[in-house]
Amino acid sequence: MYRPLFAVIDLAHLSHNIRYLKSRLRPGTSLMVAVKADAYGHGVRAVVGRLVREGVHHLAVASVEEALEIRAFHRGVNILVLGAVTPDACVKAAEAEVEIALTDLSPIEHIPRLPKRLRVHLPLDTGMNRLGVKRTDEAVALARSIAAREDLELVGAGTHLAAADAEDPAHAEGQMDRLGAFVRALEDAGLRPPRVHAGNSAALLRNPAWHLDMVRVGIAAYGYSPDPSVLPAPSLRPVMSLYGGVLRVAEAQPGETVGYGATFAVQRPMTIATVAGGYADGYPRQLSNRGEVLIGGELRPVIGRVCMDQLMVDATGLEAAAGDIAALFGYDPPVAWRGGWWSRLRPEERAARVQETYRMASNVEKRRVLSLDRLAERAQTIPYEILCRVHRRVPRVVCD
Ligand SMILES: Cc1ncc(COP(=O)(O)O)c(C=O)c1O
The missing domain is CATH 3.20.20.10 (Alanine racemase)
Known part of the structure; x- marks a missing residue:
C-alpha cells in the first residue's frame, strides 16, 4: 500500500x-x-x-x-x-x-x-x-x-x-x-x-x-436499508468505509478557483485539503461541489470538480495535515490516524496497522458515520451503485 x-x-x-x-x-x-x-x-x-x-x-x-x-x-x-x-x-x-x-x-x-x-x-x-x-x-x-x-x-x-x-x-x-x-x-x-x-x-x-x-x-x-425514508433500519451497520489520505494542505485567496473547469471560486481566505480518491476509484463525479468528507473530526464540503484520482475539500480552521486520513464514506477515521500518521508508516506495515488501529478506539459503532444514503442521494444514485463501483485498485483491508 x-x-x-x-x-x-x-x-x-x-x-x-x-x-x-x-x-x-x-x-x-x-x-x-x-x-x-x-x-x-x-x-x-x-x-x-x-x-x-x-x-x-x-x-x-x-x-x-x-x-x-x-x-x-x-x-x-x-x-x-x-x-x-x-x-x-x-x-x-x-x-x-x-x-x-x-x-x-x-x-x-x-x-x-x-x-x-x-x-x-x-x-x-x-x-x-x-x-x-x-x-x-x-x-x-x-x-x-x-x-x-x-x-x-x-x-x-x-x-x-x-x-x-x-x-x-x-x-x-x-x-x-x-x-x-x-x-x-x-x-x-x-x-x-x-x-x-x-x-x-x-x-x-x-x-x-x-x-x-x-x-x-x-x-x-x-448495512443499508433499500430506502431509509420508508424502511428505517438504524440497527444495520455499514460494512464498508472508504478512506483517503490527505495529500496536500494549501492556503488559497479570494480570486483563485479550485479544480477542473474552475467551478469553485474562492471567496475568502481558505485552507484546501487535497484528498486521495476520485471518480476512477468509484467516488461519483456527480459529488463535485456537492459531496462531504469526514476530515479532522468534522464534515467538510467537497469543493470543485471531483478529479479522476483526487478531490479537494474545504479544510479551513481544521488541523489537517498531509498524511492524515479522511473518510469519503463510512465511519469517522480513528483519531490515531491524524497527525500525518500514514506517511510515518512503512508501506508493508500499513494494512496491518490499519487493522490494529481501526477498532482500537474500541466501539467503532459509536463513531460518527458519513452515511452513503446521504451521499448517494446527492449523487442521484443509490448506495448499491456506489458500493459496487469502488474500483479494484482500492485495496480492501479486512478488519474484524
Ligand atoms: C433477483 C434478486 N434477488 C435479490 C436481490 C437482493 O436485493 P437487495 O439488495 O435489495 O436486498 C437482488 C439484487 O439485485 C436480485 O436481483
Whole structure:
C-alpha cells in the first residue's frame, strides 16, 4: 500500500447485520445472501467466509463465473445463479454443483445428459418484466419437463419484487398475489418445489408475510436499508468505509478557483485539503461541489470538480495535515490516524496497522458515520451503485 486510499471491510458489522436480519426473519424461513458483483464491492472471499461462519447456507450470484469463483474456495455452501444461462454455463453449473434459474429448457435441450444432477429454480415473472415465466400454465409445463429429466432437480421457484420499498405496498402485494397463483398451480400439479422465494432486503424489513421459504437479502447485509425514508433500519451497520489520505494542505485567496473547469471560486481566505480518491476509484463525479468528507473530526464540503484520482475539500480552521486520513464514506477515521500518521508508516506495515488501529478506539459503532444514503442521494444514485463501483485498485483491508 503506497497510495493512501483503502476501504475497510468490517466483518464484525457483517456478522452483526446477519444476526439482526435473522432475528427479523419469520421462523422457518432461510436466509440467502446476494454476493454478486464481488459481494456488492466488498470482496467476495472475505464476505463468504464470514457468512458461512454465521450459518448462512445459501448465496446468490449473477453469473456462473461468479459462482465458480466461490466454488474455488468453498464447496459446501449452496449457490444460486440468478441470471440467464447458456448451454455451456449449464454444464459448468452441474459440474460445480451450482443451482441455476431456468426460464425454459432450451439451453439444455441438445444436451442429452448433464455431467451431474443440476438443481434448478423456476424464475416467475409476477410484475418486474425482466426475466422469468409469465403464465402459470407455462410454469407448470416447465416444472413437468424438469421433473421428467433425471439429470434435473426442481429445488425452488422465485420471483423478484420490483417495489417492496415503495411507500405504497400495493405493487408488491399484487406481485405476491400473482406468486400465490403460481404456487397453487404448482401444488395442484404436485410439483411445488421445496423453496419458494420472493423477498429482498425491503421485503425482509417490511412484511413477514413476504418471507415465504427463503429471503434473498443483499444491501441490508452490507448495512443499508433499500430506502431509509420508508424502511428505517438504524440497527444495520455499514460494512464498508472508504478512506483517503490527505495529500496536500494549501492556503488559497479570494480570486483563485479550485479544480477542473474552475467551478469553485474562492471567496475568502481558505485552507484546501487535497484528498486521495476520485471518480476512477468509484467516488461519483456527480459529488463535485456537492459531496462531504469526514476530515479532522468534522464534515467538510467537497469543493470543485471531483478529479479522476483526487478531490479537494474545504479544510479551513481544521488541523489537517498531509498524511492524515479522511473518510469519503463510512465511519469517522480513528483519531490515531491524524497527525500525518500514514506517511510515518512503512508501506508493508500499513494494512496491518490499519487493522490494529481501526477498532482500537474500541466501539467503532459509536463513531460518527458519513452515511452513503446521504451521499448517494446527492449523487442521484443509490448506495448499491456506489458500493459496487469502488474500483479494484482500492485495496480492501479486512478488519474484524
Ligand atoms: C433477483 C434478486 N434477488 C435479490 C436481490 C437482493 O436485493 P437487495 O439488495 O435489495 O436486498 C437482488 C439484487 O439485485 C436480485 O436481483
